[in-house]
C-alpha cells in the first residue's frame with residue numbers, strides 16, 4: 134500500500150486552527166470544529182523530499198521484514214532490531230531507509246555492501262530530521278541481501294497510559310524506503326516484554342512463549358503493531374466475520390458493546406457492497422484509552438482513542454465506518470492527489486453506510502457540509518498537497534473528492550456505482566488514471582470523460 138509515513142497529524146476535539154504551520158498542525162489539529170474526527174492512518178504531516186515521487190522499484194519480488202522489538206513498559210522505551218531483506222531476484226543496487234531521528238541508531242549491518250552512508254534528511258515543513266541509511270551494492274548481486282538496523286527509542290506521548298504502551302502506524306517507530314512508507318511487505322514481528330505483560334497485535338500470535346510473542350503477516354512497512362499491557366479486556370463478536378474489540382485501562386462498557394455491534398453491521402454492509410469481491414474476514418478495533426485520534430490500519434484493524442467515542446453520535450459512527458472502509462481504500466499514494474482514492478473513497482463509503490442505515494437526512498446534511506468547504510478550491514487533478522497547508526488538502530482530497538463521488542453515483546446509478554467501487558476495491562486501484570479506465574469499462578467513455586472534467590474543475 135502506497136501510503137507515506139511520518140509524524141502524523143492527530144485530531145483533537147476542540148480548538149480552531151485555520152492557518153497553523155504544519156508542524157503545529159500535527160500536534161493539535163482540528164482545524165475546523167465540525168471536522169473533528171475524520172482521522173485515519175494516512176494523515177501524516179511530513180514527507181521526505183529527497184527523491185522523485187514515484188520511483189518505480191526494480192524489485193521483482195517483495196522484500197521481507199523481520200523485526201525484533203523489546204519494550205520496557207515502565208520507561209516507555211524500546212529497542213528494535215530491524216532487518217530488511219531483499220530477495221535474490223531483486224536487483225536493486227541502492228537501498229535507502231529513512232528512520233526518524235528521534236530514534237537512536239546504534240548499529241547498521243549490511244553484508245555484501247559497501248560502507249553504509251548515513252545522512253540527515255530534512256523533510257518538508259520543518260519537521261524533525263530523518264536519518265537516511267544508504268546502502269550500495271555491486272550490480273546484479275543475484276543473492277538475497279539484508280540490511281539490519283538496531284535502534285532505541287521512546288514511545289511517544291499519546292501512545293501510552295498507565296495501562297498500555299503501543300507502537301503502531303502512527304508511532305514513527307519503523308524505517309521505510311523514501312516515499313514507500315506504505316509498501317506492503319510480509320513481516321515477522323517478535324515482541325519481548327517483561328514478566329506479567331502481554332502483547333496484542335492486528336493478527337493472532339503465531340508463537341507465544343514466556344515474555345515473547347511472535348506475529349506474522351503482511352502489512353505496510355510502517356504499520357506493524359504491538360500493544361503491551363498487563364491486562365486486556367477483549368471480546369469477539371459471535372457473527373462472521375468476527376470483530377474483535379481490544380481495550381485497556383477499563384473493562385468493556387455498554388458503549389463498547391454498541392460499537393462492536395455497529396462494527397458488525399458496518400462490516401456486513403461493506404461486505405455486501407464495496408467489499409463484495411474482497412470481503413473483510415476479520416477485523417480488530419483497538420481502544421487503548423489514549424487521546425490521539427482515530428486511524429485505520431491496512432491490516433484489518435483500527436485504533437480509536439477518543440475516550441468518549443460513542444457511535445450513537447453520527448459523527449463518531451462516520452469515523453468508525455470511514456476507518457473500517459480503509460481496508461479497501463489505501464492504495465493511492467499519500468503524497469499526491471491519488472490520496473483521494475483513499476480519503477474521498479473512505480469518506481464516501483461512510484456516507485453510503487449512513488444512508489443505507491436509514492439516515493437520509495444525515496447523509497444529505499453531511500454532503501452539504503462538505504460541499505460548503507470546497508468553494509474556490511484548486512482542482513483535485515494534480516493537486517499538490519505540499520504547496521498548501523493541511524486544511525486545503527482536507528477540502529480538496531476529502532471533501533471535494535467526496536462530492537465528485539456523489540455526483541458520479543448520481544450520474545450512473547447505485548448498481549453501477551457499487552459495481553465500480555467493488556471492482557476498484559478488489560483491484561487495489563492506486564492511480565486516478567486506472568480508476569478512470571475502470572469507469573470507462575463499467576460506465577462507458579462518456580462518463581470517464583465527464584469524471585476527468587470534474588476532477589479538473
Ligand SMILES: [Zn+2]
Pocket residue numbers: 171172173174175455456459475476479
Ligand atoms: Zn481516512
